[in-house]
Amino acid sequence: MLDTAKADDTLLEVNNIEVIYNHVILVLKGVSLKVPKGGITALLGGNGAGKSTTLKAISGLLASERGEITKGSIQYHGESTQNRSPNDLVRGGIIQVMEGRHCFEHLTIEENLMTGAYTRSAAEAKAGLEMVYTYFPRLRERRKSQAGYTSGGEQQMCAIGRALMSKPETVLLDEPSMGLAPQLVEEIFSIVKNLNEQEGVSFLLAEQNTNVALRYAHYGYILESGRIVMDGDAADLRENPDVKEFYLGVGDEGRKSFRDVRSYRRRKRWLN
Amino acid sequence: MSPPNDTDSYTTPDGRTIGPVMLEVKNITLRFGGVVAIKDISFDIREGEIRAIIGPNGAGKSSMLNVINGFYHPQEGDILFRGEKRGPMKPFQIAQQGIARTFQNIALFKGMSTLDNIMTGRFTHMKAPVWKQAIWRGEAEREEIENRAFVERIIDFLEIQAIRKTPVGRLPYGLQKRVELGRALAAEPKLLLLDEPMAGMNVEEKEDMSRFILDVNDEFGTTIALIEHDMGVVMDISDRVVVLDYGRKIGDGTPAEVIANPEVIDAYLGVAHD
Amino acid sequence: MLYREAGDYKTSYSDDAQTFPIKLDRWWYYAVTFVAFFVVPFVLTDYTVNAIMLPFLIFSIAALGLNILTGYCGQLSLGTGGFMAVGAYATYKLMTAFPDLNIFFIVIISGVITAAVGVLFGLPSLRIKGFYLAVATLAAQFFLVWLFNKVPWFYNYSASGQINAPERTIFGQAVTGANAEPWVAYLFCLVFVFALAWLTRNLTRGRIGRSWMAIRDMDIAAEIIGVNPLRTKLSAFAVSSFFIGISGALFFSVYLGAAEVGEAFGIQKSFLVLFMVIIGGLGSVFGSFAGAAFMVLLPVFLKLFFVDMLGWPTDIAAHINFLVSGGLIVMFLIVEPHGLAALWRTVKEKLRLWPFPH
């Protein structure tokens, strides 16, 4: 079923980009990837691989962290995004959910969500609000609380909900499942799937929860130390022995217990 | 298997000894204005065990840790540490008692290097007066070097040698979590509170983290209370689990007991876990 | 690779914890110290001492002090001018009450007195944070200026309300007063600068420095890991005020020789020192020096350029001076928000990689 939703044309294309922070720290060393229209693409990789950096490069948020794209290009709908400001890109349909929540602390949950609809009309915003509340009933309960005082998971829901408020064409999700209860993780991904199938929203998600990510994604890229080391259909990736061992926690003998992890581990094959 | 009396010790199936109750939380109620974050909750943590706290988002887990280390002051209820009722104390005094923790939203000192961050964990172990530190040579330097040696062991242990001198603000999320663990460990705590230490990690990294936690528990006999949403981890490494649901306690027992509890499945897991 | 650390191995933690772990830096430092102590005194003129060196050295001390409070401990303060006044008036009172007390000790005691005052005004910092604290420190600024102006005891009931530094000597050489040789005044200040910079370094690399930085970066977390916030903040206020008091004492006694509190220690001083700290780099000893040098030299250079070279009228030059200093400050912040020290670090990192771009 996953394969049927396969993309026909490319929506977002990242071509061999290189990113440097603060003029000296080279983080991405030539990353290329494609997000097809109506697809769910997963970006996997360990800590510090550069997933968040890639997403920020796409959404134009790099500049605010003193990072810059020094090589390569990013194209959305075939047009370069390089000189477009983040708000312009949001109007153009790309929105990013940043890692680490980033809610507006002093605004209430509802105001937070409303800012998500900044680019839309009041009526649309109202409808969007209803939608988000049906997705996340917990947010409805806490809608009058200042976001700064809500729990980690509530903030995460708020951040995701806020992005959905802009009725995006493409969503860049940075670790959506982080800090969410298992039940909610499944829920979030089914929302993703829903939006993808029913509204044709495309997703690029950076995820650590590889297990779930590869279950819902169509295509996956694996990023390590600033380079794409592997890519393929999600289904294929799930069968790859390295991915299995390092990202899914399934060894040759089935799922390993966290209690029995050995100190010594096999080297990843793509490293040599 | 139900645990024995508060004062007894017992041995786990994998051969570790769990001591008597170290910290007891009694009838805690915590309210923020109209929101009741914790409602009349009691449970205990035993010497040497790994105690997991789970529950849906907003259930009050982090608030519980905040109560234990004195950042929140509950309206009702008591905390007993090693059998003694704890009076009103400031968080730093509680830290000096030997309770350390990590935070859900990383709370590292962003402007400092990894090494310095972990060294701050040694704060309660360093005693040289300010004027000696100003002179540096002598006691202050000696103390500094001794503690540095200790911290280097932690750095080795957590395998973060390469980022020793890097400002932590630049580190990727997962490494920051590791540094935070290092900082808590540096305090040589008797009780270590971990708030979602593995959020935002992939399996490989979670395995590492689990190993660190188990090793700390094993080698130093540190008691650990841990909040985690990854049920795999909780099942595998914890001795007992307490389940919160919107301020109430809905389950308490071994992982196996808890996971079979229909109320827990309903409120938290969604589907029965394998 | 013009600048390197490779090949410079450390075998002990004390080696690794030293101030300049990199050999090249260390040599630089030795050279600069040598020049400062043994070469500069011989080439000084009245102008270079009184217009450049003394203000530079004295403001460096103030900047170090404020950097401890603001840069290391994160407590934004705009009371620097007031605290400098405390140092100055303490010195004046001590100088006139104990004419035989050595000026060196007078300066140090003035620092201690200022530290006590600093602690007093630091008390609200336990509850008040960020810009609120900054504005609150203005209470100290205005109150102290008012006090020194209002209570004649502070200026020995002189008719003019001004204080004058009488001549005092060290080893038979006049340090204060008009007969002080330039090189003596310079060396006297330099000794303080050197000692205080060394103290700053020691304090900031050890436990207390880390607790300051912890409070700065995240005070709640710091408290939860066992840092006593009140003690830590007050210690920062005390040490910082001690430094600022000394700088005020030298500013009055060695540099100006006379002062009136409102003119010499007004709020502009507070801003000036804050400028130095931020332009130089928060939380950096080197930055304090760089910032002080920048702010002392900038007007001199601008004057040199517009008045002496272009021959423009002084008032237009003065307006342009404002315009350019303001513009430069903004420009520096845009290029490197973390100040000259960070700029220098980036340059070093680039040099380390040079000639490769990354």
Place this chain on the structure above:
Amino acid sequence: MPIWLLNTLEVSINGLMTGVLYSLVALGFVLIFKSSGVFNYAQGVMALFAAQTLVGIQTGQVPFAHLINAITGGHIARFGFDVPSLLAILLTTLVMVVFAWVVVKVIMVRLVNQEPIILFMATIGLAYFMEGFGDLMWGAELKNLDVGLPSGGSFWIEDVTAQWAAQGEDYWGMYVDTLDIWATVIAVFLVAGLTIFAQYTKPGRAMRAVADDHQAALSVGISLNRIWIMVWSIAGFVALVAGIMWGTKSGVQFSLSLIALKALPVLMLGGFTSIPGAIVGGLIIGMGEKLFEFLIGVPFLGGATENWFAYVLALLFLVFRPQGLFGDKIIERV
């Protein structure tokens, strides 16, 4: 009523109105802080610059005349025509909008996501720059500002209140300045309008979002540029209003920018993020400092306590409410 009571009342009322004048300056601070987390030290200099520009336009001064003369050796000073007040105010507003645009384009957008202290520093740099720029453009000499606002004691109030004193007492009636009354009316309108704007409109909400987290605001598609230009323009307009009031009172020259220092305690007391706080803070500070000077300062302390007392008063409030009376609560969580 006994005379001492009348006198105390008079001091209080005048204090309240002076406080309103402080509030006018504080308002500009609040707007910018609320929309970007920037503590805009340049607000005082903006008021000065606005007033200078207004007078300059009104009297048909040639901008940069000094500089031009210095370079060309000429003697130009004025165009030789006067511009009516209202038009001049309009033109000055326009200048302030252009100014806002430049500040945002040149400084603010390049310092997105930086720590507050850095932004604060940048505004001090800006203040220096503008000070030099304003003087260069319009000259540093004292100028007289008159847009036709009435000033001086109100006879009517004086007459009415003179009756309040007990029979036979020698009392002149209460002194209330008409300029202050005007300032109060204008301030009330400004505060009401701005409060509604910030609290209930979409740009208002966006403004508060930006203050919390620049990056997150960018990520949801808020144009920092637009918000900031708008807010700095409004702040420029508020500065103009403050400049007119203070300029009418004390002439236009450098010291005008120092009223910013009187606005700071107001701000601190009211809360950096609250528009109504600015006015309430102003009232408390104004009345507090005047009463203190009247009851304690002059009789016991030798007077001139106003400068520091305002700060001490604000400090006392802060010890109990660290975010000021109406400021957003400082969120402390782990």
Place this chain on the structure above:
Amino acid sequence: ELVFPTLDYRTGPYGPGGIPFADGYADYMTLLQERDGGIGGEPIRLVPCETGYNTERGVECYESTKGEGALVYQPLSTGITYQLIPKATADDIPIHSLGYGRTSAANGEVFSHVFNYPANYWDAASGIVNFLLEENDGDLEGKSIALVYHDSSFGTEPIRTLQMLSEKHGFELSLKAVSPPGNEQRSTWLEVRRERPDFVIMWGWGVQNSVAIQEAVNIRYPMNNFYGAWWSVSENDVIPAGAGADGYRAVMFHGVGSDYPVYDDIQEYVLDAGLAAGAGDQVGTVLYNRGMYAAMLAAEAVRTAQEIHGVSDIDAVMMRDGMEALVIDEARMEALGLPGFGPEFSVSCADHGGPGSSAIAEWDADRQSWTMISDFAEPDKELIDRLVLEDSNAYAAENNIPETRCE
């Protein structure tokens, strides 16, 4: 070559006051240069240096100009004067602080290099009181005088003198401090309005002046009873208050207006020649006149020094001698095109302060000009000399200065 450094301030909070003074000083020197080719045939060079009224800038200015052969310093700020007193003394360069600076510097025994002729602050205070005495038939018994002063060392200068005088003449003195800069003085003036003192004396500077005059007009204080110090007399201070300021009085130690022959020369040789120091729009204002007066006194001292030493290219040491031997009499002023512009006086080794004579001027709002309403008259010399001696002796004791210089 005769080098005159001028420590001006054309910027900052007191800029509006500094500009006309600096213009006047420079224009007069330019006039001498253009008309007479210098002083005694020796060309003049002005070295302007902007201090912005800032003490550290002042030090920098002093150090950077003293090497150029500076003859005399006009620090133009009390704070800077205080710093320069010991420095310039050590460097053997005289200082002339005209109507500001250290009052007790009038004692030449102690302050060998500092001159503050022809009058100082204490003279001014006494001058005002003397004028009041005259107006009130020599009796101030039971009258009340309020002193509204800048709360700084400048503002507190007259307090001692006035207190002594109040004891002597039996008037009641009340002190009203104004917080600098003085943008806001409502409480002070409400107080004045309540207490209705018979006279108000103001020791103000900068924005304080214009605000005070405006407030006084607002509370309808009779302007004829309102006396300003000589730094509260600028046209800038009175013009904003409009017609209400009519009748405001101030104490002066030099003439007002541009009704002197020298102004024709200034017009001809300086303004028309395009050599004006500033915008050229300050000529004839009070502070311009003061700057010009300072320049005139400096030039006369040079002339005296040239006569004493018989050389035209004098140095600072000779300049000091010239200042110490300076004699200004009516004939000389007449010759300079400034008849009656200031008091006649002579300086001596022990007396660096001159006679302390002052006069009262009144503002005419219609004609927008000042008129002298009294002649130059000496202050209460006995009292002031006592105060000067007291203060200068204290300084001498603190700084180990022997007081036998002039014997």
